[in-house]
Amino acid sequence: MDGLTPVAQRAPGRWQIATVTSIERETPRAKSFRLALPMWMPHLPGQHYDVRLTAPDGYRAQRSYSVASSPLDEGEIELTIDRLADGEVSPYFHDVVVVGDRVEVRGPFASYFVWRGEEPVLLVGGGSGVVPLMAMLRHRRRTMPELPMRLVYSVHSAADVIYAGELEADAAITFSREAPPGWTGHAGRIDGPLLVATGFEPATAFVCGSNGFVEAATGLLLENGVEPDRIRTERFGPTG
Amino acid sequence: MAAEASIRCEVMSEFVSRGFTGRRRTPDELADRLPPGQYAEPGFPVLTAGPTPEIDPGEWSFRIDGMVAERAEWTWADLHELAFEEVPCDIHCVTKWSKLGTSFRGVSLDTLFETAEPLDAFAMAYSHGGYTTNLAIEDLTDGKAWVVTEHEGEPLPREHGGPARLLVPHLYFWKSAKWVAGLRVTDHDEPGFWEANGYHNRGDPWREERYWTD
Numbered sequence: 288m289d290g291l292t293p294v295a296q297r298a299p300g301r302w303q304i305a306t307v308t309s310i311e312r313e314t315p316r317a318k319s320f321r322l323a324l325p326m327w328m329p330h331l332p333g334q335h336y337d338v339r340l341t342a343p344d345g346y347r348a349q350r351s352y353s354v355a356s357s358p359l360d361e362g363e364i365e366l367t368i369d370r371l372a373d374g375e376v377s378p379y380f381h382d383v384v385v386v387g388d389r390v391e392v393r394g395p396f397a398s399y400f401v402w403r404g405e406e407p408v409l410l411v412g413g414g415s416g417v418v419p420l421m422a423m424l425r426h427r428r429r430t431m432p433e434l435p436m437r438l439v440y441s442v443h444s445a446a447d448v449i450y451a452g453e454l455e456a457d458a459a460i461t462f463s464r465e466a467p468p469g470w471t472g473h474a475g476r477i478d479g480p481l482l483v484a485t486g487f488e489p490a491t492a493f494v495c496g497s498n499g500f501v502e503a504a505t506g507l508l509l510e511n512g513v514e515p516d517r518i519r520t521e522r523f524g525p526t527g
Numbered sequence: 528m529a530a531e532a533s534i535r536c537e538v539m540s541e542f543v544s545r546g547f548t549g550r551r552r553t554p555d556e557l558a559d560r561l562p563p564g565q566y567a568e569p570g571f572p573v574l575t576a577g578p579t580p581e582i583d584p585g586e587w588s589f590r591i592d593g594m595v596a597e598r599a600e601w602t603w604a605d606l607h608e609l610a611f612e613e614v615p616c617d618i619h620c621v622t623k624w625s626k627l628g629t630s631f632r633g634v635s636l637d638t639l640f641e642t643a644e645p646l647d648a649f650a651m652a653y654s655h656g657g658y659t660t661n662l663a664i665e666d667l668t669d670g671k672a673w674v675v676t677e678h679e680g681e682p683l684p685r686e687h688g689g690p691a692r693l694l695v696p697h698l699y700f701w702k703s704a705k706w707v708a709g710l711r712v713t714d715h716d717e718p719g720f721w722e723a724n725g726y727h728n729r730g731d732p733w734r735e736e737r738y739w740t741d
Contacts, residue, residue: 300740375551399724
């Protein structure tokens with residue numbers, strides 16, 4: 288972590304009222320929400336926004352969600368939200384929010400788990416941990432398609448694949464519990480050979496998922512010679 | 528104009544999320560212990576920016592140096608010769624969860640500062656693995672900070688900073704550096720790891736000091 292250049296601090300911190308412009312169902316548990324922001328500013332791929340819900344009696348709940356879209360989408364952001372059964376904010380988004388609704392947000396925040404153009408880049412995502420990585424992949428495809436970046440994405444089964452229509456040759460998927468019939472790719476948990484199949488030494492590896500997933504994936508990266516200071520992790524806190 | 532501006536402000540603050548009533552409300556007797564924007568979480572989530580370091584207590588030590596009357600270093604055995612305190616507390620993570628009614632056990636920074644008396648107002652805590660976080664000395668003294676080795680009666684798990692972490696429960700939990708290796712007392716304040724990456728310089732949860740500009 289030494290040697291990181293602190294970035295200039297901007298002033299993104301104000302709450303603003305965004306409008307939901309589209310909702311896309313990704314999986315039975317995940318939906319992507321496009322929000323139009325009156326005070327939009329470009330984010331770094333990997334940054335997050337805070338969302339705040341307010342009840343009529345003033346009760347409030349806040350959560351953080353990673354941005355899934357490229358900062359080239361001017362004026363809007365996409366948040367992909369996993370529905371947690373015992374959650375408070377994610378069930379609201381899934382069960383209540385419709386296009387045209389307004390939600391309070393502020394951001395973008397945090398400048399560590401962000402991609403600033405370094406290469407080559409290895410992205411390792413488990414489940415909805417793919418969301419901030421997709422912002423990086425989408426942005427790279429639109430700005431520097433030749434830049435070596437590869438996503439290794441672990442999901443339980445075919446029904447859990449978020450952004451299924453966008454996983455191209457730069458993405459390798461593995462089904463940790465149940466591969467679809469006729470699947471000839473990797474099955475089972477992420478392993479060393481799958482991670483090193485990129486054929487490059489990552490300048491930075493971004494790993495995002497549950498704590499267990501991140502521990503396992505970083506352990507494999509370390510075993511395969513990736514230096515600890517080249518591995519950036521983001522672990523799900525409990526959210527919802 | 529002034530009236531119009533104030534009306535607009537009021538409208539902003541009265542924003543209501545259509546159809547939101549709130550599900551995970553905290554019982555009244557605990558609600559007063561939740562800082563703004565936080566919710567009570569029964570578990571103890573892990574949030575670490577890189578791989579989890581593995582530090583054997585035999586290799587662990589804690590040092591206080593820099594602007595101090597006398598620099599000092601404690602090994603695991605040295606630390607355990609000092610007075611341990613039980614620290615019941617609530618902890619608040621900037622990612623919005625709080626853990627109410629938990630406890631740690633360790634040595635007060637007041638005790639360690641008796642040996643290495645700070646001569647200036649600031650400190651940078653640093654950890655095995657390279658993590659840093661900045662704290663004012665006044666946030667570390669008078670019974671507000673500890674080096675802890677136990678959580679709820681068990682040795683502190685590695686993923687939560689074991690064998691030893693800093694505990695500064697009145698600030699957001701990123702200030703409670705895991706795998707803590709020492710404190711450098713300085714004559715000026717400078718941002719640590721998360722503080723240089725967009726989070727607040729001090730991090731008081733009751734003032735909701737989450738991000739740099741809050």
